[in-house]
Amino acid sequence: MTELQQHKHHIKLSEESLQKQTTTINLGPTHPATHGVFQNIMEIDGERVIETVPTVGFIHRAFEKIAERRPFYQITTLTDRLNYCSSPINNMGWHMTMEKLLKIKVPKRVEYLRVIIMELSRIADHLVCNSVIAVDTGALTPFTYVFQTREHIYEIFEEICGSRLTTNIGRVGGFERNFTEASFTKLNAFIKDFPRVMNEFENLLNRNRIFMDRCIGAGPISAERALNYGFTGPNLRATGVDYDVRIAQPYSSYEDFEFSIPVGTIGDVYDRFMVRNGEMWQSLSIIKQALEKIQAIEKEFPEQKNIFYAQEADHFHLPPKQDVYTKMEALIYHFKIIMGEIDAPVGEVYHSVEGGNGELGYYLISDGGRTPYRLHFRRPCFIYYQAYPEMVRNGLLSDAIITLSSLNVIAGELDA
Amino acid sequence: MALSNELIQEQLTNKFGEQLTNWEQQFGLLTFTAPAENNIEIMHYLYDNETLRFRFLTDLTAVHYPEKTGEELCVVYLLHNLIDNIRLRYKVYMPISQPDVQSVTSIFSSANWLEREAYDFFGVNFIGHPNLSRIMNVDDMDYFPMRKEYPMEDPTRRDKDDEMFGRGGSF
Amino acid sequence: MRPVQYNTKVKLAEIPEGYSGEGFHATTFDKIIGMGRANSLWPLPFATSCCGIEFMATMGSHYDLGRFGAERMAFTPRQCDVLLVAGTIAKKMAPILRQVYLQMAEPRWVIAIGACASSGGIFDSYSVLQGIDQVIPVDIYVPGCPPRPEGIIDGILKLQDLVTSESLRRRTNPVYKELMESYGID
Numbered sequence: 085m086t087e088l089q090q091h092k093h094h095i096k097l098s099e100e101s102l103q104k105q106t107t108t109i110n111l112g113p114t115h116p117a118t119h120g121v122f123q124n125i126m127e128i129d130g131e132r133v134i135e136t137v138p139t140v141g142f143i144h145r146a147f148e149k150i151a152e153r154r155p156f157y158q159i160t161t162l163t164d165r166l167n168y169c170s171s172p173i174n175n176m177g178w179h180m181t182m183e184k185l186l187k188i189k190v191p192k193r194v195e196y197l198r199v200i201i202m203e204l205s206r207i208a209d210h211l212v213c214n215s216v217i218a219v220d221t222g223a224l225t226p227f228t229y230v231f232q233t234r235e236h237i238y239e240i241f242e243e244i245c246g247s248r249l250t251t252n253i254g255r256v257g258g259f260e261r262n263f264t265e266a267s268f269t270k271l272n273a274f275i276k277d278f279p280r281v282m283n284e285f286e287n288l289l290n291r292n293r294i295f296m297d298r299c300i301g302a303g304p305i306s307a308e309r310a311l312n313y314g315f316t317g318p319n320l321r322a323t324g325v326d327y328d329v330r331i332a333q334p335y336s337s338y339e340d341f342e343f344s345i346p347v348g349t350i351g352d353v354y355d356r357f358m359v360r361n362g363e364m365w366q367s368l369s370i371i372k373q374a375l376e377k378i379q380a381i382e383k384e385f386p387e388q389k390n391i392f393y394a395q396e397a398d399h400f401h402l403p404p405k406q407d408v409y410t411k412m413e414a415l416i417y418h419f420k421i422i423m424g425e426i427d428a429p430v431g432e433v434y435h436s437v438e439g440g441n442g443e444l445g446y447y448l449i450s451d452g453g454r455t456p457y458r459l460h461f462r463r464p465c466f467i468y469y470q471a472y473p474e475m476v477r478n479g480l481l482s483d484a485i486i487t488l489s490s491l492n493v494i495a496g497e498l499d500a
Numbered sequence: 501m502a503l504s505n506e507l508i509q510e511q512l513t514n515k516f517g518e519q520l521t522n523w524e525q526q527f528g529l530l531t532f533t534a535p536a537e538n539n540i541e542i543m544h545y546l547y548d549n550e551t552l553r554f555r556f557l558t559d560l561t562a563v564h565y566p567e568k569t570g571e572e573l574c575v576v577y578l579l580h581n582l583i584d585n586i587r588l589r590y591k592v593y594m595p596i597s598q599p600d601v602q603s604v605t606s607i608f609s610s611a612n613w614l615e616r617e618a619y620d621f622f623g624v625n626f627i628g629h630p631n632l633s634r635i636m637n638v639d640d641m642d643y644f645p646m647r648k649e650y651p652m653e654d655p656t657r658r659d660k661d662d663e664m665f666g667r668g669g670s671f
Numbered sequence: 672m673r674p675v676q677y678n679t680k681v682k683l684a685e686i687p688e689g690y691s692g693e694g695f696h697a698t699t700f701d702k703i704i705g706m707g708r709a710n711s712l713w714p715l716p717f718a719t720s721c722c723g724i725e726f727m728a729t730m731g732s733h734y735d736l737g738r739f740g741a742e743r744m745a746f747t748p749r750q751c752d753v754l755l756v757a758g759t760i761a762k763k764m765a766p767i768l769r770q771v772y773l774q775m776a777e778p779r780w781v782i783a784i785g786a787c788a789s790s791g792g793i794f795d796s797y798s799v800l801q802g803i804d805q806v807i808p809v810d811i812y813v814p815g816c817p818p819r820p821e822g823i824i825d826g827i828l829k830l831q832d833l834v835t836s837e838s839l840r841r842r843t844n845p846v847y848k849e850l851m852e853s854y855g856i857d
Contacts, residue, residue, distance in 0.1 A: 113767060114717060114767060114771060115746070120719070120723075121719050121764065140613075140636070141634075141635055141636035141637065141763055142719070142761055142763050142764045142767075143720050143758065143761050144636040144637060144761050144763065144798045145759055145761065145794040145796060145799050146645065146652065146794070146796035146797060146798045146799070148621070148646060149796055149797070150652060150795075150796055152652070161793060162793075165720065168721035184527060212724070212727075228731055228732040229732070231728065231731035231732060231733060232731075232732055232733055234728070235728070235731075235733045238728075248725070249725055249817055250816060250817060309609075311555065311556055311582070312608060312609045312610065313610050314556070314557055314558070314608065314609075314610030325582075327582055332582075332585050431526055431527075432526050432531070433526065433527050434527075434529060434587070434589070436558075443558065445558065445578075447559060447561060447576070449563060457563075458563045458564075460561040462558060462559040462578075466614075466617075467610050467613070467614065468610075469613075470609065470610060470612055471609070495719060495720060496721060496759075499761075636798070637763070638762060638763050645797050650797075651797070652795070652796050653796065653797070654791070654795060654796060654797055654799065
């Protein structure tokens with residue numbers, strides 16, 4: 085007998101595992117179909133999922149602990165890495181939290197510019213999610229196709245802040261620099277090009293018989309259960325609840341815009357897919373409106389063209405580099421901010437923005453020091469991923485996979 | 501009549517009286533403190549009452565205040581009334597030697613992992629939680645890392661001990 | 672009859688040094704196998720976080736990693752040559768990463784993509800592994816947080832150089848064995 089045979093000979097299965105009629109399988113944490121590091125130990129009967137036990141925390145990076153040791157302006161880099169598919173929204177959310185604490189009023193032009201950035205990143209986020217649903221149903225083409233468009237969004241970000249993915253965009257009070265002419269040119273080109281891409285993407289999938297048969301009825305959740313599980317964002321709206329932070333608690337002048345909230349009916353994979361598609365169209369419309377509003381402002385007040393941050397935020401807004409070298413005030417502020425000489429006011433503030441996945445909240449407790457006393461991120465993924473076992477129960481194993489991808493669970497956000 | 505912070509405060513004071521303390525409003529968000537023994541009762545009232553209707557748990561987290569003797573740990577609930585679109589925050593303080601608080605998982609399914617997270621980071625003991633175990637960290641971890649006395653850094657690293665790298669610095 | 676059309680854009684791998692004659696080319700096994708390996712690397716993407724998204728962009732149509740012979744992504748470690756670790760590896764994940772590495776057959780290479788995989792990056796915290804080289808040996812480090820797709824491609828090209836020039840006996844020599852033993856791998 086060889087060594088291997090001997091080894092096999094000695095394997096003793098427990099009575100329980102010989103008796104049971106179902107199979108236990110392990111999915112993840114490095115399984116390609118999980119799109120991120122999630123482990124699910126599933127009990128399956130043939131192709132039916134009876135029970136699944138999710139394990140998370142595989143990329144826990146201790147954001148909240150790190151945030152307690154970082155000066156306020158350095159926390160932006162942490163927020164980038166929460167939901168890295170739409171980091172600008174996270175950045176903006178953090179800046180707005182700080183502005184709320186400092187009671188800074190941001191000029192309208194800056195708010196509209198922020199809206200543009202946030203909606204662009206929402207499109208980028210939803211493009212990844214929806215194309216990945218397509219990949220999991222067996223269609224690779226939409227993925228390779230829309231990633232081209234995503235590159236255009238990245239180019240715009242790069243033009244504005246110099247980085248593609250983890251953008252670190254903006255500062256407390258506004259932006260680190262003004263938008264260049266090239267960024268508006270690129271933005272206009274994107275607005276012109278995107279409907280064509282989006283139409284083609286929708287033509288490929290929306291009424292595609294195979295895709296519909298695969299998605300309709302997979303991984304459904306009722307509105308009551310979704311609310312009980314703390315769903316927010318597109319996944320909640322797919323169940324038919326029209327809760328959107330942009331409407332409920334408008335920030336960054338969202339109240340000035342005309343847009344509708346797409347909702348679904350039964351909260352299955354198809355609904356989530358369609359809600360995201362609808363939101364991308366709405367985002368595009370918001371971007372167009374924001375550009376018009378900016379042009380209107382610039383036409384009326386030409387001097388506003390150079391305003392890219394709130395003057396009253398001087399104490400927290402890192403001044404542009406050329407000013408640091410040429411102006412004394414700027415140099416002083418630069419020094420004070422970098423050396424952490426500026427204390428934030430005491431207070432407790434909760435601010436939330438509509439992130440790519442739902443209500444992204446920042447709960448900041450400041451004790452008047454240079455760093456937050458405690459900063460808690462309300463990560464939508466972490467909260468709604470709890471519902472996954474309930475959503476896939478009694479469904480097919482393949483439905484469980486597309487349910488996971490349609491939830492758009494981002495590991496970085498989930499584990500923080 | 502639209503639900504306002506004053507109305508909520510009035511209604512809750514009528515029901516629970518002196519038990520609820522530290523009423524304050526910061527940035528328009530009503531906040532109060534409740535005793536740890538009957539937090540589930542208050543939560544039930546907030547959920548079931550036909551005027552209050554706080555039926556969405558937005559967030560649940562914990563905070564550690566080492567200086568506050570006898571109430572070092574604090575659990576913060578953030579509730580949302582989606583119909584009237586109003587938020588409410590309430591806090592429960594407990595001593596670190598006996599960090600017991602009632603679990604609200606029976607009301608909100610979303611509290612399950614949030615409470616596990618609070619346990620994992622701060623060691624808050626949620627009584628009645630179906631599976632109170634570590635969620636983010638490895639199971640054999642023997643301390644609660646988010647408590648203020650524990651360092652942030654990975655202690656095994658040798659190449660970053662310089663103060664200029666941010667270790668042992670004043671931040 | 673249409674004349675045979677050649678695609679002139681196809682780039683062939685360079686012929687290794689050797690002795691050429693009519694219909695044959697004599698060279699050493701080292702060189703020919705190295706060339707073959709370098710131009711048909713099978714990557715195993717071990718993508719955990721942000722770098723994974725940049726890696727997706729690298730695989731996508733815009734940057735197209737397939738141009739360099741690394742077209743075939745496989746997700747089973749048994750079939751792969753290169754382990755691409757993209758993203759933060761937490762301490763909870765470290766044993767899994769090691770397990771994946773152990774399941775790969777020799778010869779195997781590892782690329783650490785991004786600051787987190789290389790050194791822990793900005794996450795100098797209790798839960799993050801401070802560089803994957805604490806658990807597995809690494810051949811190429813790609814800097815950046817996250818690296819641009821060009822950076823990732825550059826890392827792959829650097830690895831190709833390494834693979835081309837690698838001696839066939841490298842994996843059996845004492846230095847390599849010592850390295851493996853230092854990681855507790857035998």
